[in-house]
Each structure stands twice: as structure tokens, then as C-alpha cells.
Amino acid sequence: MKLTEFYIPTLREAPAECDTVSSKLMFRAGMIRKLASGIYEWLPLGLRVLKNVENIIREEMNAIGGLEVWLPHLLPSNIWIETGRWYIYGKELFRLKDRKDADFCLSPTAEEVITDLIRNELRSYRQLPKMFYQFGTKFRDEIRPRFGVIRAREFYMKDAYSFHKDEQDAERYYKEVFEAYCKIFRRCGLKFIAVEATTGAIGGKFSHEFMVIKDEDKNFVGEETIVYCTTCSYSANIEKAECVYNETPKKETKLFKELQEVYTPNMKTVEEVSNFLNEPAEKFIKTLVYIGNNKEVYVVLIRGDYEVNETKLKEVIGINEIELASHEIVETIFGIPVGFLGPVGLKPINKSYQVRVIADKSIMTIPDAISGANKTDFHLKNINYLRDYMVDEVVDIRKITADDLCPKCKNINSLKFSKGIEVGHTFKLGVKYSKSMNATFLDETNKEQYFVMGCYGIGVSRVVAAAIEQNNDENGIIWYPEIAPFTVYLLPIDYNDKYIKELTDKVYEMLKRHKVETLLDDRDERPGVKFKDADLIGLPLRITVSKKLPSEHLELRRRLDGKVEVVYINTLIEKIQENIVYLKNF
Ligand SMILES: [Zn+2]
Known part of the structure; x- marks a missing residue:
């Protein structure tokens, strides 16, 4: 893609109201703009990242038998009344009326819709298990939208729902989804922990929150604080972390002094x-x-x-x-x-x-x-x-501290704290929804049984922001290869110069042939402006074409650590591949 034919309106300064590193960088790199509080527009560069994340999720959902569907976002109140959530959901639910004065809401989640669909479709245990998922916009009337797209009122989400003949099968599948989620977040280059969580408004038997974390960084945003153990696998939301008391109460009163x-x-x-x-x-x-x-x-x-x-x-x-x-x-x-x-x-x-x-x-x-x-x-x-x-x-009603013993392995000095951004949530729902909506199938003995359900969400737009929040420096974003909007930033020092233009075009064509996604900065700008934008946009690799290098040689630079190599054109593809492998394993 040539930059002059694309649209990346970079900004020197982020709007004053940006309250996080990621929202500042998303504005400055020309990824998003804001329409109203908690409502954002995604520009072409931002959308490329969003779609990359979406495709990773789609591949991993399909790999565990997921079937993609598309469910409406405008929902009639009757199914919400059936589960009782119409009354308990509160002010976060966007409610509206149609011209006949009937109540509707904008979907914040789709348990009701999918359960209604399934009770009319699946009749026999032979059709189970099934998992349906979708990508779509979700709405939540947040009391205080903030952190850019992290806590927005309209956001992009993947939600999935599975239906099983019994608890055992639901649990087996829950573990598969759990593994798929770990793969997805690893492929997005995120450092995360899965924390056992409370089930909140969605309800159900047990659940995990997938939290993106960044230790030793006090500026890292996130609305939750996570405590985790560096010795064992323990992790918990600080709100839930149980405190272990290693002393027993002293019962001998006679040794104590007088009041x-x-x-x-x-x-x-x-x-x-x-x-x-x-x-x-x-x-x-x-x-x-x-x-x-x-x-x-x-x-x-x-x-x-x-x-x-x-x-x-x-x-x-x-x-x-x-x-x-x-x-x-x-x-x-x-x-x-x-x-x-x-x-x-x-x-x-x-x-x-x-x-x-x-x-x-x-x-x-x-x-x-x-x-x-x-x-x-x-x-x-x-x-x-x-x-x-x-x-x-x-x-036990106190907050856990760094001096506490690990609640699981009982080690001392092994607890660490980090803010966390929740990017995914898995729930084993049980029969909560199928029971309230009377969704049944016939089992092996021809008896009516409630579907046992699971539901699994990923905040796709949130993943993008979390990735930036985790990987950036003072110059801009640092993209992980699999989600980067392009892989290579091709930067001719002066595109009007005959030698540079010819070599640049040759490299560009070669990269295209090898399916290396490339952004060619063909603008008539000073090199300093181009270098700044390249760092800000943060593509994994930059190739500089300059007359200062030996003939047919190029400068290949890694955005992550600034490592520079001078590479002969015939070995360029090989070098790019080597670097991508390095960056993916980093
Ligand atoms: Zn431990």
C-alpha cells in the first residue's frame, strides 16, 4: 500500500481528553477518532488491526468446532423479560421503543437471542454439542466511559455460546475454549493471566477473566488489580484474593499487660x-x-x-x-x-x-x-x-498485600500485583438460561433435558488497545507481527531521487510478490517526518532506502529494539522472515 493512496492522518499531539497511553497513540497514529463520549470511529489503519485480531479469533474458534452466525443487535424486550434480565440489568442497558411503543434494547450480550434460536432449532442429543459465535457491535451505557476504546459505550466483540447434553460435556468443552483463548491472546502478542472470577450479571457456575497485565509499570491502565504468584500458578482479582493467616490467636490472657x-x-x-x-x-x-x-x-x-x-x-x-x-x-x-x-x-x-x-x-x-x-x-x-x-x-475482610503468603503455595515474598485490562471472559453457565427460557432437547431415553450452556466473550476492540497499552515506547506503538496493520514500513529517504525511487519500487514489488504486507511512504516529506511517523505507527520492521548505503543495499530496522542491519537486496526476504520469527518468539 502506498501511503499517498491510503489514509493515515497522524497527529503531533493527542486530544487533551485522552486519558491513557493507548488512546493517545491511537489518535496520534490516525487509527481512531471520537464521535461522542465512549463512541469511536475506526479509520483504515485502525480497522486493519481490528480485522487481524478478528481473523485470529475466527481461526481459533473454527479450530474448536465453532460455527459463525450473525445475530441481531436490536432486541425485543420479551426474551429479556423471560430471563428476568430486563429488570435486573439496570441503566447500562440501552432501552428504546419502536413506533408501536414496544420495548427494545441494544444488545450488550446475546444469551437470550441464542437460547431463543436454539430452543426452536435443536431437538435431539444427537445434534449436540454445538458452539455458535459471532462478531458484532455491543452496547453498554457506561456511567463513565473512559480509557478510549477500552471502556466504550459501543464496542466490537466476539461472543460465543455452546450447548451440551450434560455438565460433563460442558466442562470438557470449557477447557477447550480456555486453551483456544490462550492461543488467541498469545497470537496477539499479549502477556496475560487467566483469573478465576465472579460471575456477575451474567451468572453461572464458574468463570475466568483473561487479563492483560504489565508488571513494574505504575502507569499501566486497567480497572482491576490482579495479584499473582511468581512461584506457583495462583492468580486472582485483588477483590477476591483470600488472605492466609499464618499465626494462631494467642489465648493465654494472664501474660498480657493491664489496660x-x-x-x-x-x-x-x-x-x-x-x-x-x-x-x-x-x-x-x-x-x-x-x-x-x-x-x-x-x-x-x-x-x-x-x-x-x-x-x-x-x-x-x-x-x-x-x-x-x-x-x-x-x-x-x-x-x-x-x-x-x-x-x-x-x-x-x-x-x-x-x-x-x-x-x-x-x-x-x-x-x-x-x-x-x-x-x-x-x-x-x-x-x-x-x-x-x-x-x-x-x-477475612482485608486487602491482600505484597507481604502476604501466597494463598495457594503458601510461599512468602512471591506475590506480585499488576493492573489488568480484561480482554476475555469465559463462563460455564449451566442451565441458568435454558431453564428460564425452557430450552430443552430429547436425551438418549427420549426425556426432555435442559441444554447445559457455556458462553465466551472477547473484546476485540479492547484487545487492540490492550496490545498498544502493553507494547509502546516514547516514540509510539510497537506492533506484534500477527496483528500489525502492515509488516514493513518502506521508507525512501527521497522518493524524487531516480536511484532511490527505482530501488524502492523494486523492493516494493518484491515484497508484494512474497506477500509481505508493506506500507510505502511515497510522500514528498522530509526524512525526519517520515522516520517519526514510522516509529509512531510502529510496524515491526522498517526498510530505509538511501544513497548512503552500498549499491542495492538497504537498511533493515526492528521497531522493538532498534536493531539495524544493512542487507543486500537478494537476501532481504530471508532476513525479513528471520526477524519476524524472532519477534514472534520474543
Ligand atoms: Zn504461590
Whole structure:
């Protein structure tokens, strides 16, 4: 492709609102433009990458027996009412009415459509298993679209649905899909981990999130934090990571010191009191007050240097929303300012308040702990669990830290953290949808059975952004060969020069013959501009044609590490192939 016949409107600066490296580079490299919040246009260069990713996915889905279909995106409400999701999906579902005032929605996912199709089509166990998949636009009315195409309101997705005669077969197939997903993301050049996940709004028995990660990079975006072990295979969303406690509670109370009140004027934080008393934060008990959406009051106790994991807390309580009580509310309930609350003798001033005290397991093992004295400007020393206070329950509600043991192999110092971008999600659904939509088939004994289902998604547009987010430098994008929009950037220093033009055209024709996708920069621009754009667009290899090189020789440069070779034209194809193999294995 000649650049003058193509369209790559590169920009020196990204629009100010771009909040991630990938969105900046996608704008600057002329891959995307924005129409409205969370709604993007894909320009020719961007679309080439999107289509490369799509083709990799298609090949791997076909390889495990997937059948491609195309399902509508405009969906009548009746099938959504059948599964109940019309009511529980909330505001993320784009809803609309037709001219007859009938309710519709724009597809955020297609379990209902496919289950409706299948219940009318497949009748016998002999037709099973079957997996159908599609590529298409999906819609989600995000409360806060951000990170460019990563969290958009309209996005491009591959969704797949499998139907099985029993649980056993669904599980066998789930593993096949899992392997296919690993292949897909490896072929896209992504570093990722598959994390066991909660099933959320889609529901079902178990599921995995495929997260693109980048360790040691604080700027890496991603809405989830992943913890993983460098010794064993353990990985989890930080929200779910269980904390292992290696100490057993100390039960001998007689060795502990007597309770002692200390004057701590105006010192409200663990840090202030810990400095003042010269005691480490791990000797403290933090006392936090939460209010649930059920209006109940929860007092949460946790070791001074730990943080509460609100996801775990909500699970323990069994409610959806919880928030820290404001200073005013705390004073109203307990008559004591925030900062001086503690577990010993804590009571609401008014009996009408229902208070439940939930302690993290970490408090059990602190001997002679320090906490608020439930008295303004005072703290209490030598507090011991069971001797001085009781709680309603002791559970794991803290955030895992780098100092924790691996929950699986119990190794110390082997946990690492990374932000993660979710690019794929697999669910073993069971009969959740087939049951609610009464989708059945006849088994070997002629009995009606519900289909056992699985569903499997990949955010195709998200994969593109995640690949850029993971592989870039200060000059631009660094494409992995299989998804790169072109393989070679052919850069004549001066296309008006007779020798350079002839050699460039010769190379271009040769590359075409060998099916090496090439972008020829035939613009009448200064070399500096061309070099900058070549780096920004980030094709795996650059070939420079210049008079400074020996006759019929070219400069071959790898974008990844800047390695340069001077290559004779007759060995060029061979050298390109060698480099591609190197880059794919990198
Ligand atoms: Zn481990």
C-alpha cells in the first residue's frame, strides 16, 4: 500500500481528553477518532488491526468446532423479560421503543437471542454439542466511559455460546475454549493471566477473566488489580484474593499487660498516634464505621497497617452497597469523634441503632493492641481480644498485600500485583438460561433435558488497545507481527531521487510478490517526518532506502529494539522472515 493512496492522518499531539497511553497513540497514529463520549470511529489503519485480531479469533474458534452466525443487535424486550434480565440489568442497558411503543434494547450480550434460536432449532442429543459465535457491535451505557476504546459505550466483540447434553460435556468443552483463548491472546502478542472470577450479571457456575497485565509499570491502565504468584500458578482479582493467616490467636490472657488509658490530644489517625507513642502501626486496631444500603451500622475492626476490602465485607454482610459513615453520622451514633473509637466498650448512645461488629482475622493476633478509648482525646493501650472485648464475627475482610503468603503455595515474598485490562471472559453457565427460557432437547431415553450452556466473550476492540497499552515506547506503538496493520514500513529517504525511487519500487514489488504486507511512504516529506511517523505507527520492521548505503543495499530496522542491519537486496526476504520469527518468539 502506498501511503499517498491510503489514509493515515497522524497527529503531533493527542486530544487533551485522552486519558491513557493507548488512546493517545491511537489518535496520534490516525487509527481512531471520537464521535461522542465512549463512541469511536475506526479509520483504515485502525480497522486493519481490528480485522487481524478478528481473523485470529475466527481461526481459533473454527479450530474448536465453532460455527459463525450473525445475530441481531436490536432486541425485543420479551426474551429479556423471560430471563428476568430486563429488570435486573439496570441503566447500562440501552432501552428504546419502536413506533408501536414496544420495548427494545441494544444488545450488550446475546444469551437470550441464542437460547431463543436454539430452543426452536435443536431437538435431539444427537445434534449436540454445538458452539455458535459471532462478531458484532455491543452496547453498554457506561456511567463513565473512559480509557478510549477500552471502556466504550459501543464496542466490537466476539461472543460465543455452546450447548451440551450434560455438565460433563460442558466442562470438557470449557477447557477447550480456555486453551483456544490462550492461543488467541498469545497470537496477539499479549502477556496475560487467566483469573478465576465472579460471575456477575451474567451468572453461572464458574468463570475466568483473561487479563492483560504489565508488571513494574505504575502507569499501566486497567480497572482491576490482579495479584499473582511468581512461584506457583495462583492468580486472582485483588477483590477476591483470600488472605492466609499464618499465626494462631494467642489465648493465654494472664501474660498480657493491664489496660492503660493514654492522653492523645487531637490525634486521630493511626499514623499520628503511632508516631506519638512510638509504636508500629501493626500494634493498632483501626475502628471503622460503615453504613449499608439496608441502613444498618457496621463497626469494622482491622489491624492498623491493613486496609478493608469492601468487596469481601459486602459479601460477608450480604448486601450490595456499603459506605464509610461520615464524621457527623459517627458522632451522632456513638457520641465520640472519629479517631477515638475503639473495640473496648463501644456502644451506640441510642439503643435504636443496630450495630454489628465485624473483625478482620488480623486483630486476633495482636498482643497488647492500641486503639481508641471511646473517649475524646484518649487512646487505650494493652487491648487483648477476648479478654477486653468480643465481636459478632471474625472473618477475612482485608486487602491482600505484597507481604502476604501466597494463598495457594503458601510461599512468602512471591506475590506480585499488576493492573489488568480484561480482554476475555469465559463462563460455564449451566442451565441458568435454558431453564428460564425452557430450552430443552430429547436425551438418549427420549426425556426432555435442559441444554447445559457455556458462553465466551472477547473484546476485540479492547484487545487492540490492550496490545498498544502493553507494547509502546516514547516514540509510539510497537506492533506484534500477527496483528500489525502492515509488516514493513518502506521508507525512501527521497522518493524524487531516480536511484532511490527505482530501488524502492523494486523492493516494493518484491515484497508484494512474497506477500509481505508493506506500507510505502511515497510522500514528498522530509526524512525526519517520515522516520517519526514510522516509529509512531510502529510496524515491526522498517526498510530505509538511501544513497548512503552500498549499491542495492538497504537498511533493515526492528521497531522493538532498534536493531539495524544493512542487507543486500537478494537476501532481504530471508532476513525479513528471520526477524519476524524472532519477534514472534520474543
Ligand atoms: Zn504461590
